[in-house]
Amino acid sequence: MSVDVKSEVVGSVWKVQCEIGQRVSEGDELIVIESMKMEIPVEAEASGVIAAILVQEGQPVEEGQVVVTIDEDK
Amino acid sequence: MNALTDSIVPGIEELEFRRELASRLGGEAAVARHHEAGKLTIRERIQGLCDGGSFQEVGALTGTGSYDDQGRLQGVTPAPYVMGLAEIDGRPVAIGGEDYTVRGGASWSGDRKKGGQGGFVEDLALNYKIPLINLCDGVGGSVTSAERRGHTVFPGVHGFETATALLGQVPVVCAVMGTAAGGPAGRAILAHWSLMVKGNSQVFAAGPPVVKRSLGQDIHKEDLGGSKVAVDVAGTIHDAFPSEDACFEQIRRFLSYMPQNVWELPPRKLANDPVGRREEALANIVPQDRRKAYNMRKVIGMIFDKESVFEMQPTYGKGVITSLARLDGFVVGIIANNPMFYGGAIDAAGARKQTHFIEMCDTFHIPLIFLVDVPGFMVGRDAEAQGTLRDGMRSVFVSLQATVPMATVVVRKCYGMAGMAATDKMGIGLKLAWPTAEWGSLPVEGGVAAAFRREIEAADDPKAKEAEIEAKLRRFGSPFRTAEAFGVEDVIDPRETRGYLARFIKAAQSSMRINLGPKLKMGVRP
Numbered sequence: 001m002s003v004d005v006k007s008e009v010v011g012s013v014w015k016v017q018c019e020i021g022q023r024v025s026e027g028d029e030l031i032v033i034e035s036m037k038m039e040i041p042v043e044a045e046a047s048g049v050i051a052a053i054l055v056q057e058g059q060p061v062e063e064g065q066v067v068v069t070i071d072e073d074k
Numbered sequence: 075m076n077a078l079t080d081s082i083v084p085g086i087e088e089l090e091f092r093r094e095l096a097s098r099l100g101g102e103a104a105v106a107r108h109h110e111a112g113k114l115t116i117r118e119r120i121q122g123l124c125d126g127g128s129f130q131e132v133g134a135l136t137g138t139g140s141y142d143d144q145g146r147l148q149g150v151t152p153a154p155y156v157m158g159l160a161e162i163d164g165r166p167v168a169i170g171g172e173d174y175t176v177r178g179g180a181s182w183s184g185d186r187k188k189g190g191q192g193g194f195v196e197d198l199a200l201n202y203k204i205p206l207i208n209l210c211d212g213v214g215g216s217v218t219s220a221e222r223r224g225h226t227v228f229p230g231v232h233g234f235e236t237a238t239a240l241l242g243q244v245p246v247v248c249a250v251m252g253t254a255a256g257g258p259a260g261r262a263i264l265a266h267w268s269l270m271v272k273g274n275s276q277v278f279a280a281g282p283p284v285v286k287r288s289l290g291q292d293i294h295k296e297d298l299g300g301s302k303v304a305v306d307v308a309g310t311i312h313d314a315f316p317s318e319d320a321c322f323e324q325i326r327r328f329l330s331y332m333p334q335n336v337w338e339l340p341p342r343k344l345a346n347d348p349v350g351r352r353e354e355a356l357a358n359i360v361p362q363d364r365r366k367a368y369n370m371r372k373v374i375g376m377i378f379d380k381e382s383v384f385e386m387q388p389t390y391g392k393g394v395i396t397s398l399a400r401l402d403g404f405v406v407g408i409i410a411n412n413p414m415f416y417g418g419a420i421d422a423a424g425a426r427k428q429t430h431f432i433e434m435c436d437t438f439h440i441p442l443i444f445l446v447d448v449p450g451f452m453v454g455r456d457a458e459a460q461g462t463l464r465d466g467m468r469s470v471f472v473s474l475q476a477t478v479p480m481a482t483v484v485v486r487k488c489y490g491m492a493g494m495a496a497t498d499k500m501g502i503g504l505k506l507a508w509p510t511a512e513w514g515s516l517p518v519e520g521g522v523a524a525a526f527r528r529e530i531e532a533a534d535d536p537k538a539k540e541a542e543i544e545a546k547l548r549r550f551g552s553p554f555r556t557a558e559a560f561g562v563e564d565v566i567d568p569r570e571t572r573g574y575l576a577r578f579i580k581a582a583q584s585s586m587r588i589n590l591g592p593k594l595k596m597g598v599r600p
Binding site for chain 2: 037038
């Protein structure tokens, strides 16, 4: 099943720390958003394989925006 | 079973017949329609929530009987409300809910009301001092009742007096299981904890037809009062779960932290988790780089008893995390800031959530533990327009009125008025700090530019001057310097947090035991 990983905050993408096809575990940091002068990690909501990365570094993101999708392990 | 034809029957046979009629609710067709909508009947709900066989119904015979011209009973349309006494985990509760299959669960009134405002089920909870569970699935008053009565009912004749009194005495849970409008929607708010079913329940002051008539707006009931509005945006209802069964499970869980009433302490439940457990990961969970956020929920999970954390309102006011949990088996309330959400700044929604949680814990003698990493109240035009300052100060006010023991652990930032809402400087209040802690009236970054503006502007290299002043001030910000002055009671190794707090929570039980009963609230909340 595909799981959408969302940014909880408005901000801009500071770092992309994952690659398509990479295996990740729940809780791994995938993306870092800069917001309110803080680096806010976006963590994997499930274990699986990165299916898509929907943002680039420097790009602004909205609250609730999907930034990564994961093909969840069954 | 057919209608009784013999007028001389033993009472027991009539009783069984009438009970059988009550069990049919609104009839086969109405029940089928209700099931097709993906909903359980009120009887199935009570059965699904409570201990097996524990439901002692009260008032099953209530309804409108129809009789033939010899006065023989033909049938009974049951009152659209089912209620009584039941048990959850062996503890008595008063429980009731509208029967949507009878007239859409509309208000009904005989000599005495069964449910709804001022109904028997509320009296049961109030007089027996047991928790009340409302399963809301009704649309409240109907204009058709005026035709039946021959007059209109003055608002408040069947009022919220008992529902209001209950909030200071026994735990009240309201679960919105279908569409709740009017009175049932109002009652859903009068709860310590309210919940609803995602996608299959709605709550609003009035539904789409009234909105259409009043404002000309065409809106679907899910967009008007579904969980995405009522829970995530408005905070009207506290939590939403994917199914009715999931709601029942969570209600049982919530009640497991609650005393039966305010004259009792919350039940201690020993976990197989040593009090002295030290989590190594706590030592470096807070990044050295103070710009970096970390996961506060992981901090909570490591400190408190395993599997004991019950978070409330996770989708609303996300800068604040409010959870019930256990420590050495004792129930505690946790208020933690969430640095992953705008650095943990408290906005209006976060403050409202914190205010409610403090009041609930204070009422039920649940000690509060603050895990603080708060840069302040949220700033900016939107935050001001939302009334962040007012809701934030209300939270400060309520925390100062609360008399339940509090302990504060400053994990990182503790600044300004928002920081005040997270501490109790008097009496049993305990302020602990991790070595990563920092505090003050406002963070150095923002403060230097404001306070040293002239000096910075006059410098050859203003940026370097600002950095120099910041570095100098930051040295005074060491938590150890405040500990020297006993401005905090202690600086602790993060790995000691569990053991340290557990000792104080255990010791606090004696004072709570002699301070049981309702809490007197005085004054005007800002």
